Amino acid sequence: xxxxxxxxxxxxxxxxxxxxxxxxxxxxxxxxxxxxxxxxxxxxxxxxxxxxxxxxxxxxxxxxxxxxxxxxxxxxxxxxxxxxxxxxxxxxxxxxxxxxxxxxxxxxxxxxxxxxxxxxxxxxxxxxxxxxxxxxxxxxxxxxxxxx
Amino acid sequence: xxxxxxxxxxxxxxxxxxxxxxxxxxxxxxxxxxxxxxxxxxxxxxxxxxxxxxxxxxxxxxxxxxxxxxxxxxxxxxxxxxxxxxxxxxxxxxxxxxxxxxxxxxxxxxxxxxxxxxxxxxxxxxxxxxxxxxxxxxxxxxxxxxxx
Amino acid sequence: xxxxxxxxxxxxxxxxxxxxxxxxxxxxxxxxxxxxxxxxxxxxxxxxxxxxxxxxxxxxxxxxxxxxxxxxxxxxxxxxxxxxxxxxxxxxxxxxxxxxxxxxxxxxxxxxxxxxxxxxxxxxxxxxxxxxxxxxxxxxxxxxxxxx
Amino acid sequence: xxxxxxxxxxxxxxxxxxxxxxxxxxxxxxxxxxxxxxxxxxxxxxxxxxxxxxxxxxxxxxxxxxxxxxxxxxxxxxxxxxxxxxxxxxxxxxxxxxxxxxxxxxxxxxxxxxxxxxxxxxxxxxxxxxxxxxxxxxxxxxxxxxxx
Numbered sequence: 001x002x003x004x005x006x007x008x009x010x011x012x013x014x015x016x017x018x019x020x021x022x023x024x025x026x027x028x029x030x031x032x033x034x035x036x037x038x039x040x041x042x043x044x045x046x047x048x049x050x051x052x053x054x055x056x057x058x059x060x061x062x063x064x065x066x067x068x069x070x071x072x073x074x075x076x077x078x079x080x081x082x083x084x085x086x087x088x089x090x091x092x093x094x095x096x097x098x099x100x101x102x103x104x105x106x107x108x109x110x111x112x113x114x115x116x117x118x119x120x121x122x123x124x125x126x127x128x129x130x131x132x133x134x135x136x137x138x139x140x141x142x143x144x145x146x147x148x
Numbered sequence: 149x150x151x152x153x154x155x156x157x158x159x160x161x162x163x164x165x166x167x168x169x170x171x172x173x174x175x176x177x178x179x180x181x182x183x184x185x186x187x188x189x190x191x192x193x194x195x196x197x198x199x200x201x202x203x204x205x206x207x208x209x210x211x212x213x214x215x216x217x218x219x220x221x222x223x224x225x226x227x228x229x230x231x232x233x234x235x236x237x238x239x240x241x242x243x244x245x246x247x248x249x250x251x252x253x254x255x256x257x258x259x260x261x262x263x264x265x266x267x268x269x270x271x272x273x274x275x276x277x278x279x280x281x282x283x284x285x286x287x288x289x290x291x292x293x294x295x296x
Numbered sequence: 297x298x299x300x301x302x303x304x305x306x307x308x309x310x311x312x313x314x315x316x317x318x319x320x321x322x323x324x325x326x327x328x329x330x331x332x333x334x335x336x337x338x339x340x341x342x343x344x345x346x347x348x349x350x351x352x353x354x355x356x357x358x359x360x361x362x363x364x365x366x367x368x369x370x371x372x373x374x375x376x377x378x379x380x381x382x383x384x385x386x387x388x389x390x391x392x393x394x395x396x397x398x399x400x401x402x403x404x405x406x407x408x409x410x411x412x413x414x415x416x417x418x419x420x421x422x423x424x425x426x427x428x429x430x431x432x433x434x435x436x437x438x439x440x441x442x443x444x
Numbered sequence: 445x446x447x448x449x450x451x452x453x454x455x456x457x458x459x460x461x462x463x464x465x466x467x468x469x470x471x472x473x474x475x476x477x478x479x480x481x482x483x484x485x486x487x488x489x490x491x492x493x494x495x496x497x498x499x500x501x502x503x504x505x506x507x508x509x510x511x512x513x514x515x516x517x518x519x520x521x522x523x524x525x526x527x528x529x530x531x532x533x534x535x536x537x538x539x540x541x542x543x544x545x546x547x548x549x550x551x552x553x554x555x556x557x558x559x560x561x562x563x564x565x566x567x568x569x570x571x572x573x574x575x576x577x578x579x580x581x582x583x584x585x586x587x588x589x590x591x592x
Contacts, residue, residue, distance in 0.1 A: 021204030027212060030200040052178040056169030056222065056293070062234050063218045064175060067211025074204065086210050087560075088240045088532060088581060090386050092414055092433060093233075094407055111390055111426050116531075118388055118429055120416075130407050133414055135431060137388060137532060145204070235412075236384060236433060238534050240562055240581060242555055259538055259574050264383075266536055266577055268564075278555050281562055283579060285384060285536060317500030323508060326496040348474040352465030352518065352589070358530050359511025360471060366507045370500065381537075382506050388532045441500070 010040035014079040017145040018043075021078060028071045031064065035075060041109030041119075043075035049101045060097035068105045069121040069134035076107035077117050077138040078145045084117065084138040091134045095125070102126045105134075115140040158188035162227040165293040166191075169226060176219045179212065183223060189257030189267075191223035197249045208245035216253045217269040217282035224255035225265050225286040226293045232265065232286040239282045243273070250274045253282075263288040306336035310375040313441040314339075317374060324367045327360065331371060337405030337415075339371035345397045356393035364401045365417040365430035372403035373413050373434040374441045380413065380434040387430045391421070398422045401430075411436040454484035458523040461589040462487075465522060472515045475508065479519060485553030485563075487519035493545045504541035512549045513565040513578035520551035521561050521582040522589045528561065528582040535578045539569070546570045549578075559584040 008016065018038045022028065028045075031053075036044040047068045055061040070089060077084040097103055103123055110118040121134040156164065166186045170176065176193075179201075184192040195216045203209040218237060225232040245251055251271055258266040269282040304312065314334045318324065324341075327349075332340040343364045351357040366385060373380040393399055399419055406414040417430040452460065462482045466472065472489075475497075480488040491512045499505040514533060521528040541547055547567055554562040565578040 023204075024202075024206065025204035025209075026200045026202045027209035028203070052174050054172075054174045055176070055219075056171075056173035056226075057231070057233065058172065061173075061175035061215060061218070062237065063211060063215025066214045066218070066237075067209060070209070070211045070214070071203075078204075083205070085205065086241055088238070089210065089214075090236070090238045090431065090534070092236045092407075094409055094412075094414070110429055111388075113390055113426070116390075118390075130409070133406055133431075135386070135429075238386070238579070240555075242557055242560075242562075258577055259536075261538055261574070264538075266538070278557070281554055281579075283534065283577075319500075320498075320502065321500035321505075322496050322498045323505035324499070348470045350468075350470045351472070351515075352467075352469035352522075353527070353529065354468065357469075357471035357511060357514070358533065359507060359514045362510045362514070362533075363505065363507025366505070366510070367499075374500075379501070381501065384534070384536045385506065385510075386532070386534045389530055 013081045014038040017078050017081045020145050043072050044106045045072040065132050072105035072107045073136040081144050082140050083143040084140045087137045087139050089136045094130045161229045162186040165226050165229045168293050192254045193220045194252050213280050220253035220255040221284040229292050230288050231291040232288045235285045235287050237284045242278045309377045310334040313374050313377045316441050339368050340402045341368040342400050361428050368401035368403045369432040377440050378436050379439040380436045383433045383435050385432045390426045457525045458482040461522050461525045464589050487516050488550045489516040490548050509576050516549035516551045517580040525588050526584050527587040528584045531581045531583050533580045538574045
């Protein structure tokens with residue numbers, strides 16, 4: 001797969017990384033997430049808020065919104081098929097999400113210098129309203145996603 | 149329940165808030181979380197990492213660790229039976245968690261001035277090693293947890 | 297000045313707020329900052345790294361980079377001439393700044409819902425390289441900047 | 445100085461690092477900061493809010509409070525005489541500071557695993573009230589503070 005890095009273009013690499021990661025991502029799959037798109041430094045995902053995602057206030061648990069954003073972050077920061085892990089994340093909750101809401105997360109790379117990346121992930125609902133803003137810091141570690 | 153706030157002591161209030169919140173917290177229950185203890189401004193919880201909590205790197209998904217910390221934060225910041233919501237959270241991942249790890253979260257109130265609270269939640273594994281540090285900012289909103 | 301809010305357009309309002317604030321902003325002036333531009337929800341500023349801004353490692357003190365970003369944040373979040381204060385800020389340091397570097401900060405509004413705003417401020421050096429990324433959360437409080 | 449690391453005890457090492465760093469820390473000195481104490485993983489500092497530290501709202505500029513916390517963070521994370529730099533910092537502002545207020549910052553090490561440290565710095569005023577809470581993430585880089 002490391003050889004592939006030098007021959008595949010960025011888009012093919014991002015898709016190969018997505019396929020390898022999503023296949024074994026039990027958590028994202030069990031939460032019903034879908035990967036809508038990937039590209040070099042970018043990803044978007046979707047998740048519908050289920051009853052078992054509600055908290056004690058009757059709204060979507062912050063951890064579920066975070067999970068969607070964090071998965072989207074992972075697909076974006078691993079999109080170059082270099083293994084990267086989350087070091088630190090900040091999430092700001094803007095508007096509650098309700099059962100049945102279809103949440104979309106969109107990740108973009110703000111900065112990638114050496115092994116350190118910064119990614120912004122916006123989570124919005126079906127009406128296009130902002131639900132949360134997430135900023136994740138990643139660290140590239142040895143190995144590729146698809147093998148190596 | 150608001151009358152109760154003036155007659156119950158802090159411990160009874162925290163336990164009443166816990167009972168009212170946990171009962172309807174579908175998410176925390178579906179993730180197998182248990183509330184170990186609550187007190188005024190404090191809470192501790194436990195969760196075992198299941199296979200369906202693993203991410204594409206084969207370790208516990210950051211969103212699951214966040215969810216445990218966030219639930220613990222909610223029990224701590226609602227422990228005075230004044231409804232409070234999470235505004236913003238920061239999580240730093242220190243050590244990966246593995247399938248079968250029993251994670252414990254412990255929340256303490258750092259500051260509560262007016263309606264704004266700051267809470268620190270430490271997540272550790274069964275060997276007492278730090279897995280993550282979480283800092284949550286809460287806002288008290290009208291209403292009580294148990295009614296009102 | 298509150299009457300002015302209803303008759304001035306956004307640009308005039310932002311400039312009036314800037315003039316009123318910068319005049320009494322002893323700190324930003326003593327650090328040699330200049331306001332390059334303001335608009336509704338936006339601002340940009342500039343500061344040259346002086347010898348008295350260096351830390352014990354011989355590079356620009358993180359607090360000076362933060363100060364530039366924080367001032368820029370203040371001009372952006374007060375640009376509608378409603379008084380707003382910083383609640384919480386996150387800064388990620390990407391590249392060190394050196395004595396003589398001319399730093400530019402650019403702030404944009406990510407979200408403004410009710411009284412709560414989120415602003416991103418990018419700090420770059422004279423070569424256009426990213427030095428830091430800053431995210432600030434503001435709260436609108438009673439009063440205007442220019443009076444009230 | 446590296447040899448010293450193996451022979452000096454933790455306290456002597458922290459003091460040697462402090463002396464080496466503070467001597468060349470033009471910024472902290474120009475802001476009138478004093479180092480009150482250092483120890484392995486800890487530091488405390490003091491600064492009086494001057495007129496030239498006030499912002500456009502007439503209170504202490506957030507960047508000055510941040511600078512005090514950030515310097516204190518630096519003395520704590522360099523206290524083992526391994527050079528460490530700030531990667532990312534979060535500050536929550538709790539109560540405004542006024543001209544003449546004597547601010548004290550106290551840093552403690554929350555976690556140090558491999559090259560990554562987490563430090564909490566509490567800033568309080570002369571009445572012992574919390575002014576801000578700061579959490580800094582550091583990275584150990586090659587070299588010592590006092591020399592090579």
